[in-house]
Amino acid sequence: MNSSADLVSRACRGDHDAFRMIFERYSRPVLSFIYDQIGDRDAAEELAQETFVRAYRSLKSLREETKLSTWLFGIAKNVTRESIRSKVRDRRNVDLDDDQVLDLSDQSPVPVNQLLDKEFNQVVQRSLAKLDDDKRMVFTLKVLHQRSYEEIAEITGFSIPKLKTDLHRARAEMRQRVGRYIGTIGT
Amino acid sequence: MKCDDCINLLETYLDGEATERESDQIQTHLATCSMCANQLETLTAESEMFTRYDREMEISPALWNGVAARIALEDRQAESKSKTGLGEWIAGLFAMPAFRFAMPAMALVLIALLVGLAYWRTRPQAPAHGENIARAGNPKPINPTGSNSGVQQNDNPVPAPTFDSTGADEGHGPKIIAVNFPPRSRAMNIGRPTDQSDVLPDTENNNGGTMEERDTASHLEQAQNLLLSFRNIKYSDTDEEVDVSYEKSESRRLLSENIMLRREAESSGKFPAKSMLGSLEPFLIDIANLPDKARPADVRQITDRVQRTEIVAELRSY
Numbered sequence: 317m318n319s320s321a322d323l324v325s326r327a328c329r330g331d332h333d334a335f336r337m338i339f340e341r342y343s344r345p346v347l348s349f350i351y352d353q354i355g356d357r358d359a360a361e362e363l364a365q366e367t368f369v370r371a372y373r374s375l376k377s378l379r380e381e382t383k384l385s386t387w388l389f390g391i392a393k394n395v396t397r398e399s400i401r402s403k404v405r406d407r408r409n410v411d412l413d414d415d416q417v418l419d420l421s422d423q424s425p426v427p428v429n430q431l432l433d434k435e436f437n438q439v440v441q442r443s444l445a446k447l448d449d450d451k452r453m454v455f456t457l458k459v460l461h462q463r464s465y466e467e468i469a470e471i472t473g474f475s476i477p478k479l480k481t482d483l484h485r486a487r488a489e490m491r492q493r494v495g496r497y498i499g500t501i502g503t
Numbered sequence: 504m505k506c507d508d509c510i511n512l513l514e515t516y517l518d519g520e521a522t523e524r525e526s527d528q529i530q531t532h533l534a535t536c537s538m539c540a541n542q543l544e545t546l547t548a549e550s551e552m553f554t555r556y557d558r559e560m561e562i563s564p565a566l567w568n569g570v571a572a573r574i575a576l577e578d579r580q581a582e583s584k585s586k587t588g589l590g591e592w593i594a595g596l597f598a599m600p601a602f603r604f605a606m607p608a609m610a611l612v613l614i615a616l617l618v619g620l621a622y623w624r625t626r627p628q629a630p631a632h633g634e635n636i637a638r639a640g641n642p643k644p645i646n647p648t649g650s651n652s653g654v655q656q657n658d659n660p661v662p663a664p665t666f667d668s669t670g671a672d673e674g675h676g677p678k679i680i681a682v683n684f685p686p687r688s689r690a691m692n693i694g695r696p697t698d699q700s701d702v703l704p705d706t707e708n709n710n711g712g713t714m715e716e717r718d719t720a721s722h723l724e725q726a727q728n729l730l731l732s733f734r735n736i737k738y739s740d741t742d743e744e745v746d747v748s749y750e751k752s753e754s755r756r757l758l759s760e761n762i763m764l765r766r767e768a769e770s771s772g773k774f775p776a777k778s779m780l781g782s783l784e785p786f787l788i789d790i791a792n793l794p795d796k797a798r799p800a801d802v803r804q805i806t807d808r809v810q811r812t813e814i815v816a817e818l819r820s821y
Contacts, residue, residue, distance in 0.1 A: 365573070480515070
């Protein structure tokens, strides 16, 4: 009854409740994905809003064979890219000049305390910000959002070989920066 | 399979994207190679670690409210665009060579109408037999046309027009400065006290206008009650959820009514009403979008805003 296809079809006929359900189902992954790309909570909310407005506007163009979540991620990717090009990138680059952010290759022992998870979250977020745009997008879609290569290719427009290469390099970079937390988080 | 080949395929294998044949080869190799098996274990631990990444993202009601408001705005714009399209089509007709004469002709007709109206308003007038009732500060509705209009007055559910005499139209018999008719009727009636058919309220128009105002007043009263009821919901911070199902359904009903009334107020140029309804709408949207069992923090956020903006006082004084 409330399958994605059914919700889309109802929303296309002007059923606002159906669109609201689509929003409720996908707003969290879409917002997280955007946040992963730009690292700014307020801006991520703005862009998530823009994503769903655009989705509403072009729901009728959604092809039946396209998975709704993949389609939404695709819109989110476009919205994010546009924003990064214009202003958000500048803001993040300013943030990245902070020494604290750049001091990620430090191999000193990790303090085991109650702040470890919080620290880990911050380190991951900052490390993501250090990846270049393509690598960050592929890495977050695969590792954080568990999308298949095919879906990532559809969302990003990258070829499978390119996304595999980007993913491999992104993993290596992330390992260098966050690898010291392996086995210490969530144990 | 050699170790290098295995290592190269390990990530693909871990991602569940290796072909069946590759998977078989990797599994066979891993069974005999502890180094590659360790490598897979590290990669698995790494993936596991990233699943612990918590962005602490909360979906605030404001996010949906923003989306809903923008969608509603786009719908409205699309609607007005289609109307503009019709207007442009009509304008296009006038722009066609065969109709070009229409514009100057229409301008001439308008000028003639304005001159006629100006003459009508400034010509000497005989005192009306109802002039003695146009007193300053008369608190009661007064029939400006005398007893002859009783039939229409009785049949008309709309309150009779009232007058005040504080204006500047001095020296022309009765000092009727402002008639409390809706704008359209006022324009028709001022300065023509002897002509009963014109002085009497235009029943159809007045009914429409007054009904609209009455609807708005009733709507705002209900909204005020809703906000008061919402503000007075009893809960404590330790509650996991607050039942707002009644307020939510009431808010949904009032929201659609609010949008309709605001549009009407806008189209008829009633800007204070439009502004009041516009200020109210975000509160209705917020409450309408709460789940039936809302989180105390979300409820508190709205009640704080209700208090901070003093919307209830504004509604009361409207």
